[in-house]
Amino acid sequence: MHDSTEPRADFHELLAEQLRRAPWLLISLAAHVLVGCFFWLLARLEPAAPPPAAPPAIIAGSPVEDRVEDAVPDELPREEQVSDEPQEEPVVASDDTEQEEESQQGDEGESASYESGSANFEGAGMGGGRSSRRGHGNGGSRSREGSGGRTTQAGVTEGLQWLARHQDEDGHWDADEFDRHCEGTRCTGAGGSLHDVGLTGLALLAFLGDGHHPNRVTPYRDTVRRGLRWLVEQTEEGGGDDGLIGGRKGKAFLYDHALAALALCDGFLLSGQENLREPAQRAVNFVLRARNPYKAWRYEAPPNGENDSSITGWMVFVLKTAQDAGLEIEKDALAGALQLFDELSDTATGRCGYLQRGETPARTDVNRERFPATNSESLTAVALLCRIFLGQRPEEHPLLEAHADLLSAKPPVWSEQGTTHDFYYWYYATFALFQMGGERWARWNEKLKIALLRNQRRDDHAKGSWDPLDPWGEDGGRIYSTAMAVLCLEVYYRYAPVLANERARPR
Numbered sequence: 001m002h003d004s005t006e007p008r009a010d011f012h013e014l015l016a017e018q019l020r021r022a023p024w025l026l027i028s029l030a031a032h033v034l035v036g037c038f039f040w041l042l043a044r045l046e047p048a049a050p051p052p053a054a055p056p057a058i059i060a061g062s063p064v065e066d067r068v069e070d071a072v073p074d075e076l077p078r079e080e081q082v083s084d085e086p087q088e089e090p091v092v093a094s095d096d097t098e099q100e101e102e103s104q105q106g107d108e109g110e111s112a113s114y115e116s117g118s119a120n121f122e123g124a125g126m127g128g129g130r131s132s133r134r135g136h137g138n139g140g141s142r143s144r145e146g147s148g149g150r151t152t153q154a155g156v157t158e159g160l161q162w163l164a165r166h167q168d169e170d171g172h173w174d175a176d177e178f179d180r181h182c183e184g185t186r187c188t189g190a191g192g193s194l195h196d197v198g199l200t201g202l203a204l205l206a207f208l209g210d211g212h213h214p215n216r217v218t219p220y221r222d223t224v225r226r227g228l229r230w231l232v233e234q235t236e237e238g239g240g241d242d243g244l245i246g247g248r249k250g251k252a253f254l255y256d257h258a259l260a261a262l263a264l265c266d267g268f269l270l271s272g273q274e275n276l277r278e279p280a281q282r283a284v285n286f287v288l289r290a291r292n293p294y295k296a297w298r299y300e301a302p303p304n305g306e307n308d309s310s311i312t313g314w315m316v317f318v319l320k321t322a323q324d325a326g327l328e329i330e331k332d333a334l335a336g337a338l339q340l341f342d343e344l345s346d347t348a349t350g351r352c353g354y355l356q357r358g359e360t361p362a363r364t365d366v367n368r369e370r371f372p373a374t375n376s377e378s379l380t381a382v383a384l385l386c387r388i389f390l391g392q393r394p395e396e397h398p399l400l401e402a403h404a405d406l407l408s409a410k411p412p413v414w415s416e417q418g419t420t421h422d423f424y425y426w427y428y429a430t431f432a433l434f435q436m437g438g439e440r441w442a443r444w445n446e447k448l449k450i451a452l453l454r455n456q457r458r459d460d461h462a463k464g465s466w467d468p469l470d471p472w473g474e475d476g477g478r479i480y481s482t483a484m485a486v487l488c489l490e491v492y493y494r495y496a497p498v499l500a501n502e503r504a505r506p507r
């Protein structure tokens with residue numbers, strides 16, 4: 001300590017005096033200088049970031065930020081280097097966490113991409129876009145006009161938490177044995193054991209739809225990474241089935257393949273991870289080989305000349321997503337699908353049939369009585385959504401309005417017996433009417449929120465899931481119903497509003 005009467009010493013003298021009295025300070029100072037030098041050297045030695053690769057021409061508004069993230073090695077995501085927190089910690093929908101996540105995303109430079117999300121599939125002259133999902137999702141779009149709002153996003157978050165809790169370590173979702181992860185009261189709702197591949201694809205789509213992918217630091221980055229890797233591991237190598245994901249398990253193996261292929265293409269589209277390009281392309285190639293010449297798809301590969309609107313709808317989205325991601329497709333395939341929808345659509349009623357023109361949706365012998373087909377317009381919804389994404393517009397094709405009227409007349413209603421439920425219908429109709437907009441969408445959206453948000457499970461280990469009470473619940477089980485419901489609630493940001501964007505554009 002200095003005597004107050006002592007003449008005032010200058011800074012260096014004071015420092016020297018302090019150091020004499022406290023040798024540890026000297027050691028500390030030296031250590032700081034050394035560390036400083038080390039980081040300065042490190043900064044000098046670090047190579048300059050590579051310039052971002054040129055974007056594939058037909059990716060809609062893909063922001064540069066995503067591709068810059070390619071430089072981050074998979075194994076060492078930035079957050080994991082500085083934090084011991086497990087990456088799979090579910091998102092907690094508290095205000096604090098939301099702010100933290102959003103500021104973290106801002107640091108990644110992703111939020112800048114959000115407002116620029118507009119339709120641009122010039123390569124095929126089609127409308128669409130999902131760049132809004134690149135920067136947002138995971139709650140980021142909550143404040144967006146027309147979004148589902150906070151309650152809806154909480155529904156998405158809890159649904160994803162349930163899915164993440166029931167994923168196997170190797171990355172897949174087990175259709176009939178997912179309850180091995182249950183603690184306390186076990187979750188019911190086993191699906192068909194043949195559908196692990198399809199359900200893994202569907203669950204991944206729910207995560208991707210909320211903006212979680214391998215090149216973005218989010219709580220589910222690893223969930224998605226492991227799931228995609230598992231799908232790649234299930235892919236057949238060589239021969240006529242090259243690219244088929246999960247082999248020929250059961251009659252409906254093409255459905256499983258379609259959902260898995262869609263997840264691979266979507267994962268590649270969003271993350272830009274080059275190691276997904278080849279497996280995604282091979283999965284797409286199998287889809288193209290399974291198509292009937294000049295037409296569409298059914299259960300057989302190679303095709304046997306039969307076509308149905310249901311599997312064709314999924315294939316359209318595989319090919320559209322692949323196209324957006326810069327993969328190679330045959331545009332004739334999209335034209336063939338459109339031709340099938342035209343053939344199966346009854347202009348008098350506005351209904352698109354399954355195998356025959358204007359017939360009601362398909363039901364199995366088991367579920368026909370319990371879930372009457374007349375309660376659903378699922379295939380009309382498939383046709384409407386595909387038509388919009390394949391470039392048809394209501395101004396030129398009045399059939400789109402007729403399709404939409406039919407859907408409007410059968411909004412989603414949750415009933416105790418479940419007779420009106422059809423998650424498959426609700427999924428396609430939700431996305432189709434969101435695109436159509438207007439009063440029809442406003443009414444549907446209101447009913448959808450009531451049906452889904454009031455009936456999401458709140459209890460025990462099933463919390464966040466939906467009971468698989470619908471015509472396809474026996475096959476898909478709780479993973480199916482939960483993934484589909486989550487996807488419905490992501491409608492506000494999963495795809496850009498194609499028609500609205502076009503109308504807003506100056507002509």
Ligand SMILES: [Zn+2]
Nearest residue numbers: 182187461462
């Ligand atoms: Zn459980």
